[in-house]
Amino acid sequence: MNKEELFQEILKKQTYLCVGLDTDIKKIPKHLLKCPDPVFEFNKQIIDATIDHCVAYKPNIAFYEANGAKGWESLARTMEYIPENLFTIADAKRGDIGNTSSLYARAFFKNMKFHAITVAPYMGHDSVLPFLDFKGKWVILLALTSNPGSGDFQQLEVGKMKLYEKIIKSSLNWGSEDQLMYVVGATKATFLQNIRSIIPRHFLLVPGVGAQGGNLEEVSKFGLNDQGGLLVNASRSIIYASDNNDFAKQAGESAKKIQLEMETYLNKYG
């Protein structure tokens, strides 16, 4: 899916919500545990209930790896179930030397057919470029993350800028705005204005709204541009909206509430 197609989906559905499929088998409703693949069954019902209110799904790969080979099967089934017009992000935060990054790209882009993968920038250009060799696929580079530890290194001064700014600027030589997005935590909404001045036209993936406490209006005000430019992720506040039999219905209502708020902001700031 290219940038324009993603923007058209945002306009059509009036939402830039990404639903984080961070499905922990220890947290899903008990009655699902008798299904042959409980994690997939949970995801399937969450997808059915939220698909009209979002444009993207983002499974965090850790939740699947924690279940070993079975987890990879749940992930593969989930990816087969998600329709092609939904943007899919492997939240994997990978990054390794060139020949190894190529294998991660094969795993997520070719075998699993994800549109995008999150990549950690620490190892530099040749750890990222192999992902960009896959035509029509996206790298979402960690820039400024939503967790407390983002202050440890990402915001250090390197020369006349912060490390995360240096990373964003360097990465502009690696690929185009049709290949690169950036992770910017919602808990850092005030930084968004500055980041928008460096990359006015790129898409940003913003986690941290919901359970992590980020403010959606602030994020939208500083993050939206005239081509959408924003995917805001919510995971726990949607998928665990209820732990009873009505979990999917409640997830749908939680996603719809966010969609309605986003519709307002698209008109106000977009």
Added chain:
Amino acid sequence: MNKEELFQEILKKQTYLCVGLDTDIKKIPKHLLKCPDPVFEFNKQIIDATIDHCVAYKPNIAFYEANGAKGWESLARTMEYIPENLFTIADAKRGDIGNTSSLYARAFFKNMKFHAITVAPYMGHDSVLPFLDFKGKWVILLALTSNPGSGDFQQLEVGKMKLYEKIIKSSLNWGSEDQLMYVVGATKATFLQNIRSIIPRHFLLVPGVGAQGGNLEEVSKFGLNDQGGLLVNASRSIIYASDNNDFAKQAGESAKKIQLEMETYLNKYG
């Protein structure tokens, strides 16, 4: 396995070689492809042939993920096959927000029983600490990697030091020398002297000897300390020493050659 136990293995076997099980199904000898699990069969024969010449095995997880759920099964079988007195490293380069890093720790430490995992430091302390919660397990933090892109960010000046030095120094507050090791690329052997002045007693994991061109004597001279303090990884130069039926025998000979060289350096510099 604790630091002292690892050191004793090094003394006993007179080697600090780590064999990288970067097993690409596209590169293994054709006759193995008719086995039920060709990747495991390859690993098993490599392990049998090299086990007397090394103290550690390091599967790079990308090579297994590229094969999906089957890859995870090959990895699990490989881990079950490796005896407990060999130090095992999941070369995964993971790192995510706290609750997610916990799941990666569960995947590699609890389910797979690895002794250690490589972790990318970009997201800061709370992305690393969940791994350190597992008693008796190790985090091997990326400091200065062996690839060309390591120059992009790792060697930037932050205040009066380089970023990788800042990361090493910060991490000393997160865990002890019985919990933390550091990745330092062999292609950067001249940096080892400086790193040793910051962390004289920690173990270093040094990839990049062999196919990547690092010099083993230089690495040993600057890296060894009076408790060993060094694991040097070789992957391709051992496991792909031959692509014929004699691949395991050749791998064993390649590993033995390195072991003999290491024996000299242990006496000369250790």
